[in-house]
Amino acid sequence: MxxxxxxxxxxxxxxxxxxxxxxxxxxxxxxxxxxxxxxxxxxxxxxxxxxxxxxxxxxxxxxxxxxxxxxxxxxxxxxxxxxxxxxxxxxxxxxxxxxxxxxxxxxxxxxxxxxxxxxxxxxxxxxxxxxxxxxxxxxxxxxxxxxxxxxxxxxxxxxxxxxxxxxxxxxxxxxxxxxxxxxxxxxxxxxxxxxxxxxxxxxxxxxxxxxxxxxxxxxxxxxxxxxxxxxxxxxxxxxxxxxxxxxLKPTAGYKLDGLSPLEMTELIRLYQENEIPAGRLLAKPHFVALFTEQLNRRLAKCSQTQPAAISPERIALALQCLATKNLLPVLRTDQPSLRSRPR
Ligand SMILES: C[S@@+](CC[C@H](N)C(=O)[O-])C[C@H]1O[C@@H](n2cnc3c(N)ncnc32)[C@H](O)[C@@H]1O
The missing domain is CATH 3.40.50.150 (Vaccinia Virus protein VP39)
Incomplete structure (x- = not known):
């Protein structure tokens, strides 16, 4: 062959x-x-x-x-x-x-x-x-x-x-x-x-x-x-x-205005790997900015076309939304009483 x-x-x-x-x-x-x-x-x-x-x-x-x-x-x-x-x-x-x-x-x-x-x-x-x-x-x-x-x-x-x-x-x-x-x-x-x-x-x-x-x-x-x-x-x-x-269905993964399923999936993965609880992360714009840079660098390696950069404001909004809906993964640092269900 x-x-x-x-x-x-x-x-x-x-x-x-x-x-x-x-x-x-x-x-x-x-x-x-x-x-x-x-x-x-x-x-x-x-x-x-x-x-x-x-x-x-x-x-x-x-x-x-x-x-x-x-x-x-x-x-x-x-x-x-x-x-x-x-x-x-x-x-x-x-x-x-x-x-x-x-x-x-x-x-x-x-x-x-x-x-x-x-x-x-x-x-x-x-x-x-x-x-x-x-x-x-x-x-x-x-x-x-x-x-x-x-x-x-x-x-x-x-x-x-x-x-x-x-x-x-x-x-x-x-x-x-x-x-x-x-x-x-x-x-x-x-x-x-x-x-x-x-x-x-x-x-x-x-x-x-x-x-x-x-x-x-x-x-x-x-x-x-x-x-x-x-x-x-x-x-x-x-x-x-x-x-x-x-x-691969367009309906797969999490939906949020402005972010594609891949962007959402990679955002959730980055959250899991960085292990900063949502409350602490969102309280510090400096963290959100660092987080955003890492996500944009990752996304550049996730597609054959160059993706448009996502802004820190959109990342903060997406994290807030995921946290409110209890869709963020459990972190090792989470208090048991505050844990969301496993995904
Ligand atoms: C540990 S599982 C892989 C799980 C996978 N990494 C995942 O995340 O879903 C090992 C797989 O090897 C397959 N397997 C065993 N012998 C094989 C062979 N000779 N050729 C191809 N697949 C084989 C089994 O059927 C089984 O599905």
């Missing part, structure tokens, strides 16, 4: 090894892989209780297949639980990928355990094909630094800081959340958005060999990337296609 014949904006049903084998070399700018973790999870068409050696051998096969289709300047993120993190990190080195970050996603709303400490994190390896040439859009992921938030320190970089490698602001997607889709083990959309904005550009191809509920494709479509996702379950593929179609 030539690059011109690439299946773009598609979610394909089948074994990722077979489908990847049919793709041309170096065609994907960003790969996000969230495979089954071999922990006995119940999937529609996959047995998640493989022998240790078999799981490791299979992991080597799909990681190699992904590495072949990864662009020379591409990035590959691999999510994995504790049990196989060490093995997958070594496979990454063996196949020639360079690790830029060993990220840890620490999530709230973990599941209870009876006789051991509750699981509350996964590992996400951020690999690149070439350690010297890769996309990293720092302006699209920056958040306010403590110097800006706590100390009003004039030495602070006005653009804010790049987030740490431990990601603590994205809760696990629970059944009550607005973004909850049908399908297995869904990652949060805001987490995928951080990865996609940072490591790809609008119009780039984002590939996901383990589509599941379709989170990667959904967010890639929201952010004006091309997507190609694969899942062995035809049922999951069907549901993921519906999810992507829904996210």
């Amino acid at each position: 030539s690059t011109e014949q690439l299946p773009l904006d598609k979610i394909m049903a089948g074994d990722c090894l077979k489908i990847l084998a049919g793709l041309p070399d170096s065609c994907a700018d960003l790969i996000v892989a969230d495979p089954p973790y071999n922990i006995g999870y119940k999937y529609d068409r996959y047995n998640d209780s493989q022998k240790h050696e078999d799981y490791c051998a299979w992991s080597g096969q799909w990681m190699r297949a992904c590495q072949r289709v990864l662009a020379d300047t591409g990035s590959m993120y691999v999510a994995i639980g504790d049990d196989y993190a060490a093995e997958l990190r070594i496979i990454g080195r063996e196949i020639g990928l360079t690790l830029r970050n060993w990220l840890v996603w620490h999530y709230t709303f973990g599941q209870n355990t009876k006789n051991k400490f509750a699981r509350s994190h996964i590992h996400i390896f951020y690999f690149v094909a070439d350690p010297k040439e890769f996309t990293f859009n720092d302006d699209s992921v920056r958040i306010l630094s403590d110097r800006q938030k706590q100390y009003a320190d004039k030495r602070a970089n006005p653009a804010g800081k790049i987030p740490d490698d431990t990601w603590v602001v994205f809760p696990r997607v629970c059944g009550t959340f607005g973004e909850r889709a049908e399908g297995p083990n869904q990652l949060p959309e805001a987490l995928l958005a951080r990865i996609i904005r940072a490591s790809s550009n609008p119009g780039n191809l984002v590939l996901d060999p383990f589509c599941g509920a379709g989170t990667t494709a959904t967010v890639a479509a929201q952010l004006d990337r091309r997507y190609l996702s694969i899942d062995i379950s035809a049922e999951y593929v069907h549901k993921a296609r519906l999810r992507v179609a829904n996210t």
Whole structure:
């Protein structure tokens, strides 16, 4: 298959090894892989209780297949639980990928355990094909630094800081959340958005060999990337296609006069990541101005056309409106009595 014949904006049903084998070399700018973790999870068409050696051998096969289709300047993120993190990190080195970050996603709303400490994190390896040439859009992921938030320190970089490698602001997607889709083990959309904005550009191809509920494709479509996702379950593929179609409807997301659904979605994500409660944020025009600059920089990386800048006044109005309607996400800093419902 030539690059011109690439299946773009598609979610394909089948074994990722077979489908990847049919793709041309170096065609994907960003790969996000969230495979089954071999922990006995119940999937529609996959047995998640493989022998240790078999799981490791299979992991080597799909990681190699992904590495072949990864662009020379591409990035590959691999999510994995504790049990196989060490093995997958070594496979990454063996196949020639360079690790830029060993990220840890620490999530709230973990599941209870009876006789051991509750699981509350996964590992996400951020690999690149070439350690010297890769996309990293720092302006699209920056958040306010403590110097800006706590100390009003004039030495602070006005653009804010790049987030740490431990990601603590994205809760696990629970059944009550607005973004909850049908399908297995869904990652949060805001987490995928951080990865996609940072490591790809609008119009780039984002590939996901383990589509599941379709989170990667959904967010890639929201952010004006091309997507190609694969899942062995035809049922999951069907549901993921519906999810992507829904996210692209003009009626999707929150509506507010003057802001598009994408602008609203990114505003809510920025609010969640900056962790400044609405009352404090709105009381300080300086914060609103910094917030607005960050949002405009992010939005510039979310579309192939240059968006018009949004003013601080419109941002303040939108935040006020979202707060009044109880539509802002719960922050770790919120007092329990003041918490809005999870989204
Ligand atoms: C952890 S889930 C992915 C969840 C996804 N990241 C999301 O946010 O919705 C892993 C998925 O891999 C799929 N899978 C397992 N083996 C596969 C294979 N050989 N080829 C393609 N998909 C496979 C499973 O059906 C499952 O949907």
